[in-house]
Amino acid sequence: MDSLIVQALNGLASASSLFLVAAGLTVIFGVSRIVNFAHGSLYMLGAYLGWTLTSHGPLAELGGFFGFWGGVLLAALATGLIGAAIEFLLLRRIYRAPELFQLLATFAVVLVVQDIALLIWGPQDLLGPRAPLLRGATEILGLRFPRYELFLICVGPVMLGLLWLLFHRTRFGILLRAATQDREMVAALGVDQRRLFTSVFALGSALAGLAGALQLPREAVNLHMDMAVIVEAFVIVVIGGLGSLGGAFLAALLIGELHAFGILVFPRITLVLAFLVMAAVLVLRPHGLLGRKPSGLLPAAVPSPPLPRAPRWLVQAGAVALVLLVVLPPFLGDYALSVMADMAMMVLFAASLHLIMGPGGMASFGHAAYFGAGAYGAALLAKHFAAPMEVGLVFAPFAAGIVGLVFGWFCVRLSGVYSAMLTLAFAQIAWSTAFQWVEVTGGDNGILGVWPSEWARGKLVFWYLALALCGLGVVLLRRLLYAPFGMALRAQRDSPLRAEAIGIDTLRVRWVGFAIAAAAAGMAGALFAYGKGSVFPSFLGIPRSVDALVMVLLGGVQTVLGPLLGAVAYSGLQEQLVRISDLWRLVLGVAILALVLFFPGGLAGALRRREDDRA
Amino acid sequence: MLRVDGLHAHYGRAHILHGVSLDVAQGEVVCLLGRNGAGKSTTMKAIMGVVPPSAGQVLLDGKDLAGRASFEIARAGIGYVPEDRRIFAELTVEENLEVGRRAAPAGSQGWNPERAYTLFPVLAEMRRRPGGRMSGGEQQMLTIARTLMGNPRLLLLDEPSEGLAPVVVERMAEAILALKREGLSILLSEQNLAFANAVADRACLIETGQLRHTASMAALMADDEVRARYLSV
Ligand SMILES: Nc1ncnc2c1ncn2[C@@H]1O[C@H](COP(=O)(O)OP(=O)(O)O)[C@@H](O)[C@H]1O
Ligand SMILES: [Mg+2]
Numbered sequence: 001m002d003s004l005i006v007q008a009l010n011g012l013a014s015a016s017s018l019f020l021v022a023a024g025l026t027v028i029f030g031v032s033r034i035v036n037f038a039h040g041s042l043y044m045l046g047a048y049l050g051w052t053l054t055s056h057g058p059l060a061e062l063g064g065f066f067g068f069w070g071g072v073l074l075a076a077l078a079t080g081l082i083g084a085a086i087e088f089l090l091l092r093r094i095y096r097a098p099e100l101f102q103l104l105a106t107f108a109v110v111l112v113v114q115d116i117a118l119l120i121w122g123p124q125d126l127l128g129p130r131a132p133l134l135r136g137a138t139e140i141l142g143l144r145f146p147r148y149e150l151f152l153i154c155v156g157p158v159m160l161g162l163l164w165l166l167f168h169r170t171r172f173g174i175l176l177r178a179a180t181q182d183r184e185m186v187a188a189l190g191v192d193q194r195r196l197f198t199s200v201f202a203l204g205s206a207l208a209g210l211a212g213a214l215q216l217p218r219e220a221v222n223l224h225m226d227m228a229v230i231v232e233a234f235v236i237v238v239i240g241g242l243g244s245l246g247g248a249f250l251a252a253l254l255i256g257e258l259h260a261f262g263i264l265v266f267p268r269i270t271l272v273l274a275f276l277v278m279a280a281v282l283v284l285r286p287h288g289l290l291g292r293k294p295s296g297l298l299p300a301a302v303p304s305p306p307l308p309r310a311p312r313w314l315v316q317a318g319a320v321a322l323v324l325l326v327v328l329p330p331f332l333g334d335y336a337l338s339v340m341a342d343m344a345m346m347v348l349f350a351a352s353l354h355l356i357m358g359p360g361g362m363a364s365f366g367h368a369a370y371f372g373a374g375a376y377g378a379a380l381l382a383k384h385f386a387a388p389m390e391v392g393l394v395f396a397p398f399a400a401g402i403v404g405l406v407f408g409w410f411c412v413r414l415s416g417v418y419s420a421m422l423t424l425a426f427a428q429i430a431w432s433t434a435f436q437w438v439e440v441t442g443g444d445n446g447i448l449g450v451w452p453s454e455w456a457r458g459k460l461v462f463w464y465l466a467l468a469l470c471g472l473g474v475v476l477l478r479r480l481l482y483a484p485f486g487m488a489l490r491a492q493r494d495s496p497l498r499a500e501a502i503g504i505d506t507l508r509v510r511w512v513g514f515a516i517a518a519a520a521a522g523m524a525g526a527l528f529a530y531g532k533g534s535v536f537p538s539f540l541g542i543p544r545s546v547d548a549l550v551m552v553l554l555g556g557v558q559t560v561l562g563p564l565l566g567a568v569a570y571s572g573l574q575e576q577l578v579r580i581s582d583l584w585r586l587v588l589g590v591a592i593l594a595l596v597l598f599f600p601g602g603l604a605g606a607l608r609r610r611e612d613d614r615a
Numbered sequence: 616m617l618r619v620d621g622l623h624a625h626y627g628r629a630h631i632l633h634g635v636s637l638d639v640a641q642g643e644v645v646c647l648l649g650r651n652g653a654g655k656s657t658t659m660k661a662i663m664g665v666v667p668p669s670a671g672q673v674l675l676d677g678k679d680l681a682g683r684a685s686f687e688i689a690r691a692g693i694g695y696v697p698e699d700r701r702i703f704a705e706l707t708v709e710e711n712l713e714v715g716r717r718a719a720p721a722g723s724q725g726w727n728p729e730r731a732y733t734l735f736p737v738l739a740e741m742r743r744r745p746g747g748r749m750s751g752g753e754q755q756m757l758t759i760a761r762t763l764m765g766n767p768r769l770l771l772l773d774e775p776s777e778g779l780a781p782v783v784v785e786r787m788a789e790a791i792l793a794l795k796r797e798g799l800s801i802l803l804s805e806q807n808l809a810f811a812n813a814v815a816d817r818a819c820l821i822e823t824g825q826l827r828h829t830a831s832m833a834a835l836m837a838d839d840e841v842r843a844r845y846l847s848v
């Protein structure tokens with residue numbers, strides 16, 4: 001009983017900082033409609049800055065009450081300034097770009113901040129100071145409870161109150177709420193949106209920074225804080241309802257407590273619990289606990305141009321490339337061959353995601369789930385049934401396709417950001433299963449010894465195998481696009497109502513499209529597993545899902561060729577960067593930013609623009 | 616006061632306005648008349664910068680505003696009341712007015728909520744009500760009041776009588792006449808000829824994105840042929 005109370009209070013304390021992060025995220029999203037992946041990075045920066053300010057320099061020398069709390073507040077303010085700078089220098093330029101492009105830009109910021117933090121603070125965990133006045137524990141009902149936790153428990157509701165006052169009692173807050181509903185009208189009434197956006201980023205970032213700095217006495221600062229917290233914050237914002245502060249508060253409490261008690265009750269599946277709750281909430285209340293259906297004032301999606309047929313020169317270039325890919329490899333070394341085989345798999349992986357995102361008009365933040373499902377499907381067969389590669393390669397697309405059918409059934413029922421978040425949630429569930437179900441999946445150690453059959457062991461043969469299977473997959477996906485099914489898919493994307501009117505079952509079309517994409521990703525995953533000889537939970541992790549997103553967006557969603565170029569460019573760039581530089585994230589992030597700013601149509605878009613100019 | 620010259624506008628690739636030119640004198644009420652889809656709303660949006668004009672000039676007191684951001688155009692003194700009203704549904708009446716509020720130019724009598732409530736007394740009774748829970752007529756009054764809070768010198772009113780009950784339409788006409796008496800210049804768009812006749816001095820007839828005919832309101836009412844050509848459906 002006693003431990004239950006302590007655990008409940010623990011949950012409340014975590015809920016407070018989760019709420020601060022989620023509040024910032026939801027406020028920024030409400031006004032700018034940007035899903036800020038970098039919000040977790042701002043949280044991490046807040047923690048690092050807080051650490052520096054409280055342990056070095058004048059405030060640290062001052063020490064005591066003002067030293068610590070001054071440091072925490074300054075860290076929050078500095079993070080707010082950094083957020084404003086990010087908005088001012090980067091995001092302001094891409095407000096008109098498609099939603100996912102903005103996401104890509106904020107993800108690039110994540111990469112850049114990772115390496116900058118590594119450069120400044122190093123890879124080791126940093127321990128922060130204790131909070132003055134709040135050291136030690138207090139007795140409550142005969143139980144000793146850390147004072148700092150009690151303090152944190154109060155921070156959440158107090159901040160909720162302060163934010164409520166800000167939003168309802170100040171002109172700035174009223175403008176923010178108005179802009180959340182109809183930005184264009186706010187501008188027509190003479191309000192300078194740019195200033196509003198910059199200040200909302202400053203506000204949201206300061207909240208994240210405050211949350212990060214307040215963690216100092218509780219846990220060590222490290223480079224993994226950003227991803228860990230952003231996923232939780234997404235979950236909370238989605239459960240609570242996008243743009244709803246009260247919802248975020250409720251959801252933070254729910255998730256905080258879920259973690260606290262999950263550890264006691266279901267230690268094996270704590271990671272899954274939060275996501276299961278999110279999936280359940282979204283299915284029951286598609287706009288979150290307190291969220292409302294976004295008003296019809298949002299600009300409708302820009303109608304995409306019809307899928308272009310490949311121009312003649314492109315077909316010829318493709319044929320030449322294919323010949324080279326067949327003829328050259330015997331002259332290449334093993335390293336080059338395995339890099340190329342990986343690229344081929346990434347091309348299929350990206351092409352499969354493209355089916356969902358381009359023609360399907362849905363977003364998937366969790367496409368790695370299907371890649372991993374294929375990989376684990378093959379590996380489990382090999383481990384438990386000693387199945388040969390041929391069987392594994394046939395089985396993997398089915399395994400992934402079935403996972404896609406199950407997850408997709410939920411995802412295709414929601415729209416926009418909510419659907420994207422649900423895909424992320426399912427991917428996390430898949431990841432947690434692989435990570436925590438040690439008896440079957442080997443947990444963190446993965447499954448080793450997933451080797452190709454004897455005849456395909458040579459790098460050259462394996463390359464031809466990868467080329468053939470991935471090539472076949474890509475060609476099939478492409479043919480599908482121009483087949484009646486592909487037209488139905490595009491029709492439901494461009495005008496669901498009209499598509500329904502001519503007898504297309506839009507839900508079903510999306511569902512089938514989702515499953516087909518999953519199956520193709522599963523094929524890529526299985527090949528990847530045989531190429532590496534092993535599978536690990538990271539195959540299903542968020543970074544791999546993000547890889548897929550980046551590849552598709554980098555190439556351009558609106559063409560069939562785009563994802564292929566994007567996959568080659570991205571995986572090639574990453575491979576090379578990892579080899580030549582420790583700071584590959586920084587370089588990659590800056591490269592992505594440059595692309596987003598200068599080629600908003602992706603690589604294929606840039607190619608096509610040249611084509612148009614010539615015509 | 617306002618002079619629009621050769622205004623062109625596009626929605627994506629669709630060319631909608633083909634060189635609209637018109638002017639509004641100080642204290643004058645000019646009415647844009649035309650059938651559904653003629654381009655009345657687009658003209659207003661292009662003046663306001665909500666749809667950026669692709670060519671042409673929008674001169675307010677001689678200063679060209681074409682191509683500016685809409686917040687700058689609002690600050691220059693043009694107030695815009697869109698036809699779909701675009702009330703902030705989750706904000707209360709008071710808060711909606713607050714969004715529109717801007718300091719009045721020195722020396723002029725500025726608008727404040729109390730003054731707006733004397734123009735539209737209904738609003739005073741529902742200061743705390745969210746905009747989403749008001750009737751169409753009440754929302755129309757609120758959207759006009761909200762724009763007035765920015766102390767515009769020229770008001771763009773897009774179909775203020777659309778979808779309103781006859782009594783409310785009458786009240787609306789009275790309010791517009793009251794604003795006119797105070798010297799506000801107004802460019803209005805209408806399909807309701809009787810309403811236009813009650814408030815406007817002059818009419819501009821628009822068809823397929825081009826201005827076809829300009830006449831005083833009285834002359835237009837006397838000219839059956841022109842009305843039949845541009846307005847009858
Ligand atoms: N958002 C839009 N996108 C594309 N075309 C539009 C849009 N709004 C209006 N149009 C087209 O522009 C033309 C003029 O419309 P509008 O200015 O609203 O006419 P009015 O206000 O006179 O009824 C119409 O043909 C209409 O179909
Ligand atoms: Mg209209």
